[in-house]
Amino acid sequence: AQSVxxxxxxxxxxxxxxxxxxxxxxxxxxxxxxWYVQYPNQGLQLLLKYTTGATLVKGINxxxxxxxxxxxxxxxxxxxxxxxxxxxxxxxVSALDSNYQLIWGxxxxxxxxx
Amino acid sequence: EAQVTQNPRYLITVTGKKLTVTCSQNMNHEYMSxxxxxPGLGLRQIYYSMNxxxxxxxxxxxxxxxxxxxxxxxxxxxxxxSPNQTSLYFCASSFSGTVPTGELFFGEGSRxxxx
Numbered sequence: 001a002q003s004v005x006x007x008x009x010x011x012x013x014x015x016x017x018x019x020x021x022x023x024x025x026x027x028x029x030x031x032x033x034x035w036y037v038q039y040p041n042q043g044l045q046l047l048l049k050y051t052t053g054a055t056l057v058k059g060i061n062x063x064x065x066x067x068x069x070x071x072x073x074x075x076x077x078x079x080x081x082x083x084x085x086x087x088x089x090x091x092x093v094s095a096l097d098s099n100y101q102l103i104w105g106x107x108x109x110x111x112x113x114x
Numbered sequence: 115e116a117q118v119t120q121n122p123r124y125l126i127t128v129t130g131k132k133l134t135v136t137c138s139q140n141m142n143h144e145y146m147s148x149x150x151x152x153p154g155l156g157l158r159q160i161y162y163s164m165n166x167x168x169x170x171x172x173x174x175x176x177x178x179x180x181x182x183x184x185x186x187x188x189x190x191x192x193x194x195x196s197p198n199q200t201s202l203y204f205c206a207s208s209f210s211g212t213v214p215t216g217e218l219f220f221g222e223g224s225r226x227x228x229x
Contacts, residue, residue: 009154036218043118043204043220044157090156101172102218106156 002027002098006091006105014113019063019078021108023091026072032094033074034102035065039087047089050074061085086112116141120205120221127195128229135190135224137205145208145216146188147172148180150201151223157204163188195228202226 007022025031032051036044048059055067061084065076074091091105118139127133139146147162149172159172163182177199179191188207192199203224208216 041222043206043222044218045220046217049217101159101162104156104158106154 002031002093002095002103004091004093004103004105006089006108008108009106010109010111012111012113013081015083016080019076019081019085019110021076021089021091021110023065023074023076023105024072025074025091025093025103027093027095027097029095029097032100033065033067034092034094035059035063035074035076036090036092037087038090038107044090047076081110081112083112083114086110116219118205118207118219118221120203120224122224123222124225126227126229129196130194133192133195133226135192135203135205135226137188137190137221138186139188139205139207139219140186141207141209141219142185143207143219144185144210146182147206147208147218148178148188148190149204149206150174151204152201160190160203192226195226197228200226200228 003026005024034049035047037047038044048057050057050067058064063078088107088109090107092102094100094102121136144165148160149157158174161180163169205221206218208218
């Protein structure tokens with residue numbers, strides 16, 4: 001069965017510092033990988049996704065993620081954090097063996113220190 | 115404006131009193147889904163629908179019912195709510211559930227408290 005693990009329920013970084021949010025997945029078949037962001041009191045919105053092709057994927061608001069098959073990882077990064085990046089981030093995986101339903105990680109709350 | 119609309123946004127109710135959370139999308143999406151979000155557990159799928167009159171159980175369907183009589187609407191029904199159904203609920207839709215690359219569009223959430 002598929003699973004998604006996000007390391008760290010809370011991550012705190014200073015404004016201007018590198019953001020790194022970790023996501024590891026387990027899947028026996030090629031996965032499709034997603035990052036969604038949830039701002040306070042809002043629904044989730046798609047940040048970026050990997051389907052096929054280039055393993056480095058760029059998303060909105062300067063975020064990017066790299067699919068590393070050998071490490072079964074899809075970590076999310078941003079070179080310089082802004083206060084507006086404070087939100088909760090969810091990694092999700094979809095694959096044939098889950099009938100393409102999204103399997104979600106528990107989420108990581110990103111805290112930006114001034 | 116393309117959107118998924120949920121109502122009510124906030125509700126406090128008592129154990130056993132039937133309630134319905136409505137969900138409507140205006141994007142002609144085939145796929146719709148209900149999730150609940152609880153701290154530390156991420157999103158868990160309750161039910162989903164690939165198209166009109168087609169619904170399937172997700173990971174946590176117990177205590178919930180859904181129907182999909184029209185493409186745009188996908189109500190979530192709690193026949194006899196219990197305190198363990200206190201949660202934040204999200205409705206989401208996508209162009210097609212069989213295409214894994216499709217983006218999910220979410221409503222703003224419905225916060226339900228069952229006393």
